[in-house]
Amino acid sequence: MSVTKALEGAVGWLTLNRPDKLNSMTRDMVETMAAALKAWRDDAAVRVVVLTGTGRAFCAGADLKAGNGAAAPQPGEKDSLDVIVDFFDTLRNFPKPVIVAVNGLALAGGMEVVLSCDIVLAAESARLGDAHSNFGVFPGGGGAALLPRKVPDNVARYLLFTGDSLTAAEMKTYGLVNEVLPDAELTDRARALAEKLAGKSPLVLARMKRVAANACDKTTADAIRHELLELRDHKRSYDIQEGLRAFAEKRKPEFKGY
Template sequence: MSYSKAGAVGWLVLDRPDALNSLDRESVQQFTERLATWRDDASVRVLVVTGSGRAFCAGADLKQAGSKPEPGEKDLLDLIVILFDALRSFPKPVIAAVNGLAFAGGLEVVLCCDLVIAAETARFGDAHSNFGVFPGGGGAAILPRKIPANVARYLLFTGEALSAADARLYGLVNEVVPAGELETHVQALADRLAAKSPLVLAGMKRVANEAADKSAADALRHELLECRNHGRSWDITEGLAAFREKREPQFKGY
């Protein structure tokens, strides 16, 4: 796992290209620790997750998946579940920049992200059934919420993969770009998001994440509460002033 910052954008790179960026104990723990650090870092307003080499992530490292931990230690699945929970609940926009293969746990990483930008060469598949492995990070639970249920079942049962273009057609991917333009395109998108009010984006994410588990009336009440709370912020005062003065707002996140 490697990481860097470009302006207000934090880049997390799955960096085990010889192992197709599969998730081992060390990389999962590094990923989780970096999320915890950047969660409360006001200088990071947007997170991008990507991979090195020809894969985004091929899932859990199966060489470690079956090994028993030392007494008192969490096993690999426990660590992955903790990571995915942290990624789903990360309070800032998270973009998956899918550079290549996103299979099994790699697809589940994608499912944890808010926006998905894929290179034309990217491919998406569950693949657990190919190895007699059961998904534990959202493959069966979340995928049917993201794409049509019959398409999700096809991917789950067959272990086959979708092209980036088909993944966009089914709603899993927001944009498909040439492979050589992925990083530049995602940085430009992340920069646009980073210029917006962090409070607005965080509140929108909370409401959107919880809406599917609520009635429409409860979701609307949640949205109104967030709206009322935001009305006491510095950012709304700045945004309205910028509108009146015909200038770009300078949001501070409080």
């Protein structure tokens, strides 16, 4: 399979497994990832998702050769853009924490996957860039729309216009990458971080993610109001009561997500 799906406790792993093609994404791969995310979104047992790749690339973007050979859709059928939009909408709006472990090159659609995740871990050998302009391709997974929200505007324009890539260390200085790790330590660090997040209240994390995702599109007053409304609902939850009991009893809380 070109995408490997695995569950480790409360953590769902999606691994791009097409190393001979730099994990470039085919339609089947995109549909597989979207379906897995939708299933895990509705599965309370899955609390965190990790995306990574095999080989020297995380993902070099869409498989342009496969796209050029695709037959035109019949009336009423989804075309490739519909499939891409569905995947990225599902990923960006996923209510649980998503960690991306960038094991190598992340270009074009691969960079757009990175932009859609919550926490970015990267191997020292990784390089990240937009690359669409190198082949006259226009981004469709949020590249031009999201990159200026994640890094300084002039850095975003440089990456978009030149098609060049930057090192993981450089992207960390610009705020896109959270941690840069030796290549051999990347997977273990992603696993440890995912397990740490899986032990938190899934309800708290979902509510934090919802407020944070919308904060930049609101005034400060509206963002704070949103936070207070979420807090009002959260005060009625099992998880806050369990957390307070655990604190008083000096034990580890056992959250249930409601």
